[in-house]
Amino acid sequence: MAQQHKHQFKVVEICAGAGGQSLGLDRAGFGHELAVELDPNAAKTLMHNHDEWDVRIGDVADPKVWNPSDYEGVDLLAGGVPCPPFSIAGKQLGANDERDLFAWAVELCGKVRPRALLLENVRGLSTNRFTGYRQHVLDRLNEHGYIGQWKLLHASDFGVPQLRPRFVLVALPAEHAQYFRWPDSGGTPPPTVGEALKDLMSARGWRGADDWARKADRIAPTIVGGSKKHGGADLGPTRAKQAWAAMGVDAMGVADAPPEAGWEPPEMVPGPKLTTEMVARIQGWNDPGEWEFTGRKTSRYRQIGNAFPPPVAEAVGSAIARALRKEGEPQTLIESTSTVLDPVYKLLSSSSRAMAADTILRRLSKAGVQMDQPELERRLIHLSHDFEIVEKQRRDGARTYRLSEFKAFLGQEDHDRQVLFSKHRARIS
Template sequence: MKSVELFVGAGGLGIASERAGFRPALVLDWDKWACDTLRENKRRGLKEFADWKIVEGDVREFDFGKVRGSVDLVTGGPPCQPFSLGGRHRAFLDERDMFPQAVRAVRELRPKSFVFENVKGLTRTSFASYLEYVRLQLRHPEVTARHDEPWLDHLSRLERYETSGRHDGLHYNLVMRVLNAANYGVPQRRERVFIVGFRSDLEFDWHFPAETHSQDALLWSQWRSNEYWDQHRVTPKKRPDGGAGRERALRLAEPPRMEPWVTVRDAISDLPDPERHPLLAADHHDHRFIPGARTYVGHTGSPLDEPAKTLKAGVHGVPGGENMLRRPDGSVRYFTVRESARLQTFPDEMVFHGSWSETMRQLGNAVPTRMAEAVLTSVRERLRRSA
């Protein structure tokens, strides 16, 4: 099945698309460092990148007519700074908003399906009208804005078209949901909003894949069965007191049926600590100690025995708290690039281009591959059943 990957960045959605069984006819991004990362991994022979046709350029200038034949899937994470909780919240006034280009791609390529993802901040109350504007444009991509038409006027016209019941031409049935990556086996509590659409002439029914992992299952394995500590060979003296998590576990009547949340320790315990064992760490690519981590109110780092906090890119470098590891003794250090890649479930063989802060920007903007793969595999299965 043929796909087109937009705003691909470090490749989280693109890798997930490849693993789900799609083959990219186009992989597009404007960022030099991100494209260098993709080209380097393709050159190194990573199977996920083998068939990628990488184009470095501005999507606003790309002619989608160059993509030949029918397209099964369009994916992308339109730049999210306009909606990020850490950004300036300008939304439709922000020139970095690339949702109009996502709509254009759907209009011109007419794919059977699309999957777009973005930060949870897109669902904030202050952005409710613009989110509805995005939804209606994706649902009716041929109802385009007129020259110099204000977006609110275009929204009103889309609302009238939506409620008229007369939907001629290209339109899509779509669903939208905020997903927590930890609930799909990602060692990170990262919430992203997914917008999934199917072309209406296909008459598909579809729903988001069921969650596979839970916090209660982790707490049970830590404080009821002790399987978690035994697996990691953590003696009782070195285990934390558990606090509220332990109390919650003791209230559980029976073992949860889901898999446990994956923790930071699960993800990185086989890697040598780059601060305490730098020579051993040097044997692992992109795994070196970065000094300067410190704690302060609201920035205490990610506990070792929980999923990590949301990795962030930051406007002026990487924030202090979210991208730090907090060891059981209270000491902290920054996650390395290799550890961060694991927290985003990227392949271990993958390498990244750019400085530490630039690479962390790529990783902080990415969608976790494992979560995206769950969604895209479900989409592909629905498309396959209709073929």
């Protein structure tokens, strides 16, 4: 279907990385009007594979890099905005992280007015810590005239031999949102690591490839690309390394080439290391020649490890394309404003008056939401990370709460993000 509609639509891709989402969207029928990427190495990979694309290198929020108004009305605005603000492995600073561009991208949607929006991020954004943040995103999209939907997608459901959950946001105007349906995995299990990599592992005649492939009889743990502040390439934290070792893979680095014919693992080494070509296969690049990664080995590994798997991007992109073409039967929409992810945020954001805890709990109960004091306090703490909460003490000793400004960077020139981003730019990837 994607080939029948080759480049029927146009896309502007922000935080494009080295092309995982780019390749998937290209397959789904979206031709690139523009790709913006901060990392020069990843941008060089994009240009190497598509020298006809307009690729800009730099901070996507810098007006000197590109002018969003030049692309008003584009079919799709897409991006894999930075993950560290929401990663469970990190501090989950959210709106307080200078790398957070999710809320900025939502505001950008209101300026560019694309026919569709696609943003993807890590599973951490789907947790209770960020219910208020996600609610704010849905509300802002609704104010811009879009209906947003969140979905946790697993790459292994789309033929990728890896445990890689991604939290995806798709937003469209009601005219097209009624035709959007999340892609179906089809029920076909992904190949095991051994099945996916046997041909690459045996490329130099390694006689142990067959036995190794039988041992590597499951899908891979999540590939972690890491950031510039870390050292060389390896396959992730301790638990991931243990999972790799159980499949006969040495996860302590990445090899320059597959093992030779007579190679035997040294003592205490579980097996061979993967090459960057093998890691790309694990990420969903099935044909070694369809996409070439430029730069030194560590840079190539980081580009691959941080990518959105092309098969998942293709599936979501194809679903968006079908909605833009109004294919299928329209479905009844549940407006995003009626979707309540965080009832405390909804209540506080709808009132300009401060409320005491007992008042909040009473109003929530009236709305059919049962919550106790400890749960309310937890939610207020979560909200305080991403929103200014004005807290005061009344004469009777009760504390009152009023939701004030969203802390996230939305494009403000005087936002702390601008100073912190410039200060830490050398280690941001």
